[in-house]
Amino acid sequence: MSNSENPTPLDNLENIGEDVIKRLLELIEKTREDAYSCEEAYALLDEYVELVAGNEAAAQVMPLVERHLDLCPDCREKFEVLLQILQSDEGERP
Amino acid sequence: MNSNTILEEHIVKKRTNEEWLNELKSDGQVKDKALADLHHILVSGLRRGLLGRVNTSAPEFETQAEDFVQEAMLKILDNLDSFAGRSLFTTWAHKIAVSVALTELRRKRWQDTSLDGMMDTPDGVYTPSIVADSAPAPENATERKEMMAHVYRLIMEELTEKQRTALIKSVIQNMPTAQVAREMNMNPNAVYKLLHDARVRLKKRLLDEGLSPSDILSVFE
Ligand SMILES: [Zn+2]
Numbered sequence: 465m466s467n468s469e470n471p472t473p474l475d476n477l478e479n480i481g482e483d484v485i486k487r488l489l490e491l492i493e494k495t496r497e498d499a500y501s502c503e504e505a506y507a508l509l510d511e512y513v514e515l516v517a518g519n520e521a522a523a524q525v526m527p528l529v530e531r532h533l534d535l536c537p538d539c540r541e542k543f544e545v546l547l548q549i550l551q552s553d554e555g556e557r558p
Numbered sequence: 559m560n561s562n563t564i565l566e567e568h569i570v571k572k573r574t575n576e577e578w579l580n581e582l583k584s585d586g587q588v589k590d591k592a593l594a595d596l597h598h599i600l601v602s603g604l605r606r607g608l609l610g611r612v613n614t615s616a617p618e619f620e621t622q623a624e625d626f627v628q629e630a631m632l633k634i635l636d637n638l639d640s641f642a643g644r645s646l647f648t649t650w651a652h653k654i655a656v657s658v659a660l661t662e663l664r665r666k667r668w669q670d671t672s673l674d675g676m677m678d679t680p681d682g683v684y685t686p687s688i689v690a691d692s693a694p695a696p697e698n699a700t701e702r703k704e705m706m707a708h709v710y711r712l713i714m715e716e717l718t719e720k721q722r723t724a725l726i727k728s729v730i731q732n733m734p735t736a737q738v739a740r741e742m743n744m745n746p747n748a749v750y751k752l753l754h755d756a757r758v759r760l761k762k763r764l765l766d767e768g769l770s771p772s773d774i775l776s777v778f779e
Contacts, residue, residue, distance in 0.1 A: 480706075480710075480730060482702065482706065482778055484729060484730050485705075485706050485709055485778070486775060486778050487729060488709070488725075488729050488760075489709070489771045489774055489775050490771070490775065491729065491757055492757045492760050492761045492764070492771045493761075493770075493771035493772055493775070495754065495757040495758055495761055497758055499754055501747055501750060501751055501754075502735075502746060502747045502750045503747050506653075506657070509653055510644070510645035510646075510649040510650045510652075510653045511644045511645045513645075513649065513653075514645050514646065514649055535754075536735070536750055537734070537735070538660075538664070538734060538735045538736060538746065538750075541660055542653070542656050542657055542660055545607040545608060545611070545656045545659075545660065546607065546649070546652055546653055546656050548606060548607045548609070548610075549603040549604075549606050549607035549652050549656070550649065550652075552606040552607075552609075553602075553603075553606065
């Protein structure tokens with residue numbers, strides 16, 4: 465699957481909007497070398513979500529999870545659904 | 559919440575983490591009751607957690623949720639030993655059920671939205687967060703154009719072909735990571751890593767040139 469067989473939008477710069485470049489730059493800005501992978505963030509997600517649900521300073525306790533969630537929409541969605549589960553059931557709150 | 563009405567039909571025993579683990583690892587009625595309770599907790603959790611994302615009152619949701627939870631329960635039972643006990647057992651179990659459910663739903667959602675065309679996503683899940691932003695200010699139009707051209711050049715020069723492909727799919731086509739992974743025949747974690755490395759390289763190069771991403775962003779404001 466080379467670029468010549470499968471032309472990418474980069475071949476036509478006119479088609480790419482400023483919004484895309486801004487989004488990319490914002491992602492780059494948040495990127496640090498010592499970032500967690502999805503696996504590392506996922507492993508800590510249950511602990512992290514309990515901190516958030518309990519109004520603890522989750523971002524300070526687990527900054528690398530927080531940062532990963534800022535950069536990874538898939539993991540963020542897992543977090544949001546999980547938080548909604550905890551927050552919608554008094555009985556299951558930590 | 560309707561979880562109360564559900565709890566009336568099915569009384570879930572309160573358990574500590576240790577009780578959960580012991581009972582799920584035991585046999586007979588004790589295990590069966592623990593499995594039934596866990597199943598109930600997870601289905602109820604998905605119904606609450608996915609509320610607002612999918613139509614949880616549609617009849618097919620029950621079947622779907624049932625499938626997700628079945629798959630999640632197998633994973634949970636297979637991985638009991640990896641539970642570190644740093645959260646409630648139920649939170650850990652919900653995490654696995656949510657992961658199974660979202661992976662499946664994303665696959666379906668992307669297929670559906672791809673058919674409709676990428677620009678037409680009514681729920682807005684895959685629309686860029688910054689679309690419909692401010693109209694360009696004419697005074698620095700040239701500067702913006704140059705900056706954009708520069709960023710494109712970096713993407714072409716600095717990244718490996720694999721990194722570039724992933725970045726184009728993820729950022730430019732706004733494709734979910736799981737879908738990028740399928741199209742590139744990789745697992746999603748590896749795609750995340752690829753994207754991360756690509757961003758690190760671009761950031762390094764920009765910093766080497768004395769540019770910070772926020773400097774460039776300010777040109778677009
Ligand atoms: Zn992730």
